[in-house]
Amino acid sequence: MPVEGNEEGKTRRHFIQQIIDADREEGLHGGRVHTRFPPEPNGYLHIGHAKAICVNFGLAAEYGGTVNLRFDDTNPVKEDTEYVDAIREDIAWLGFEWNGGEHYTSDYFETLYGYAVKLIEDGKAYVDEQSAEDIAAQKGTPTSPGTASPFRDRPVEENLRLFAEMREGKHEEGSMVLRAKIDMAHANMHMRDPFMYRIKFAHHHRTGDAWCIYPMYDFAHGQSDSLEGITHSLCSLEFENHRPLYDWYIENLGIFPSKQREFARLNLNYTIMSKRKLLRLVEEGVVDGWDDPRMPTLSGLRRRGYTPESIREFCDRVGVAKRNNVIDVGLLEFALRNHLNATATRAMAVLRPIKLVVTNYPEGQTEWLPTENNPEDASAGTRELPFSRELYIEADDFIVEGVNKKWFRLAPGRSVRLKSAYIVTYVDHVTDASGNVTEVHVEYHPNSKSGSDTSGIKAKGTLHWVECNHAADAEVRLYDRLFSNENPDGHKDRDFMEFLNPESLEVLTNCKVEPVLADAQVGTPWQFTRLGYFTADSKWAKEGKLVFNRAVTLKDGWKG
């Protein structure tokens, strides 16, 4: 049996693994493990779903089991194939395969209808013709019992006839519903004669107009699990109160006993996860779509430059438990840096260029200097960088005032190493009319060449740079968190939109990048030396136009 261990070889098992271990020890279902991931196709998957995906697919893999992808499509007015396609793509991108196949709750509409008929025949369901308001009023409150519907004890034959007429479209939307006859005084509100079916004359993205009655979540989910032989039906905490009903339907139908278990969903600080609210960001144009790189959607994270590996590692690290939690978004960033540090090719790009003129370097000369593609990975090899008299460096890397012991970069009187090239020493600088530095003049030390430095000069700082003649122009988009408040969604009197960070996107259009980046492909991550991890933007980058997104900065240890 696969065992996940730490360095000491001790096993660390979360509570669901422990439940499964115990179930297998008892020989439940012959030790079989079968899970499912059941999204409703009414929106895009986000990082919170990634946790559920990792749990369900991960557990199946760990136990040599099976996992189904099931679209929970019981509400046609909210669902669409657009979302089905996007969900499939996102799960596959994360690196998971639904080895139990792709399923739809709508595949079971006929079976579910039969189940409903059986409950009616058993005297356990009835057609209620009251208004929604009346039914709600009879529901009681958590502290007071409900009262029975006047239709509660209508004869089986009449229920059967009415339910058949509902299906045939003989009754108007809202005129009647099918309800389970359980207990109007139950302490659990979900057991007070819950709805099983409602009438909706709506076009369903898969069944078209074949149906005008649709099962409610509670009357569909457990039975779908059962029909698929799901052994462990894992969902979030908010469904804990639904479990008795889940079990009630399965028991009273006498079908395969899937078991529901609940774990805490993922919450991230500085982030909203509600589909409704994410939709508002899209609709109000705050972001440029569901895949805006600032969105917590998987498509957004992908476009931002997140890797599937980093997201899976993040999900592993957040753990699985029953406590409500708020994960620091820094942990997500850590997982990305961790992966990309090991795998991303280093390249040089200057975001806010000023010219660096090497006054003692021969005019018209260019030399090609080798540089490591990834110092963490010798097998990544080297490539060559052009170097000549005129270079670009970062405006931030040169200051005239405020120079102190902690400043390692260029300044009057200072020397710095140009990464993979020479050590240069300040000579002079040029400012424009408004006092901004436009050029820095330096002299290089020919015997300080990278890899064969005999100069004996100690330069504390190392700068990235790009040679002017070979530089490619690029647009670079820098992102910050979308919200400036840790819990934008958690304020009773204030709308989450009030907490939008006005500086969540900065577009730099005058960036200079080294030649290798001119061929950057969407999906390939790069580390821009000293700046962070970047990737070509899948939306705006085009033939002849370079656009990069910064996924995350490098950790900045500089306490200037």
Place this chain on the structure above:
RNA sequence: UGCCCCAUGGUGUAAUGGUAACACACCGGUUUUUGGUACCGUUUUUCCAGGUUCGAGUCCUGGUGGGGCAACCA
């Protein structure tokens, strides 16, 4: 005036009646041709009160605090 779930450093997660640990974050240091990485170190923890026990983060009782539960949503 109900029912269900939960409570371990700043944030998460382990410890399954027997030395409270791991990761992230933070702070400090070493190395460094990325102020990155790597490595080392410091700081910080069992909600409260009783009980059971040789021994309780863990079991029991009662509090307190947090979350959830009323939709023709899932």
